[in-house]
Amino acid sequence: MSDARRPQRLHIGLFGRRNAGKSSLCNALCGQDAALVSPVPGTTTDPVEKVMELAPLGPVVLLDTPGLDDAGELGAQRVARSLRTLEEVDVALIVLENQLWGTPERDLAALLKEADVPFGIVCNCRDEAAEQAARGLGPEGFALPASVPLAVCRLDGGATTPAGALDCVRELLVRLRPQEEEPPLLRDLLPPQGRLLLVCPQDGSAPRGRLIMPQVQAIRDALDGDALCLVATDKALGAALNSLREPPQLIVCDSQVIASVAAAVPPDVPLTTFSVLMARLKGDLPLLARGAAALRGLCPGDTVLVQEACSHHPQADDIGRVKIPRLLARLAGGELHCRLLAGRHWQDYDAVSRPRAVVHCGGCTLSRRQMTRRLLTAQRAHLPMTNYGMAISLAQGVLERVLSPFPEALAAYREACLDLNARAGHA
């Protein structure tokens, strides 16, 4: 079993009406009774997840969702939950019982298109005659372009469905899989066997007994790139620098200690933060740099959304609840209304509170696609967005320095600052 981390797994959403065969498909694909199957419509009441290896795709998460045609007050809530799953999926399968294609499927196909999620149709047929008929229809039979792939199979066996019966579904998923590659985290910033220094403070807010995900990823990416990697706490920074015959070719540090590290490191040594690296890995670094510039235009009383991608127990000096609001207030020169939105699901922006910007966490548990979707939503709402670490570097006066290894992002930040100054001059 691969140890691929969750954000790197292909997220496959199974959608359709109640009793269309979504749970049977989920069980058939994983060869287990992962999802409860029964002839009673609406057996799946919450999305069910199955983390697995699916040949030939590799590591995946299957998301089996409640029926899209559920009725009543509770049913509407289940449908809403199904639709929220759209934010998470990389590809979607619309499962039909026989050839039943109607309003729920049409509406779903429109939503998937709007969200830019590649999707295909799986026709779950009751008998051979239905199979023949479905094969003859093709996607055009459902008023969809021929480019939408279609798989026809019989799933009534659920987990005991013969593997061969699913070959068409696997082929369909291979066709749907997005081809985009994640950029490297840092190895492209170093020459072969380049000297890398990672500064990882291990204070009270660090998890006990382990490093956080961006630090682990940085070490792994450095090793993949054949770099020479030295890891030290901020307290040992001076000793680490002194231990090297030549200065590091890149230093990466935690945003929370960027001010002291930037002061201690000679200006000609390239320096950045884990947050900047994650911003590039997960999304669009120039766009997030422009978002950081917008924070310079905040005024007291403005509303800012502070968004976290997962929920956690708040700590005494919690970053999203205390530190970020405090530093934004310092930037604005007075108190702001900071609204914390935490959780795996993306929330619609509340137009009533007229937010001026979004400051998002590093999104280490999100895939690049999920983060990009969040960025796009913000962009459509004309909301500048940046991340915690970039906001911290801005408030500490070192954002230009930590963006220096990324000329495009630095240029975007400077341009946005000039725009802001020009607008302020006209006001």
Ligand code: SF4
């Ligand atoms: S996703 Fe965001 S809130 Fe969750 S652990 Fe990662 S950085 Fe923290």
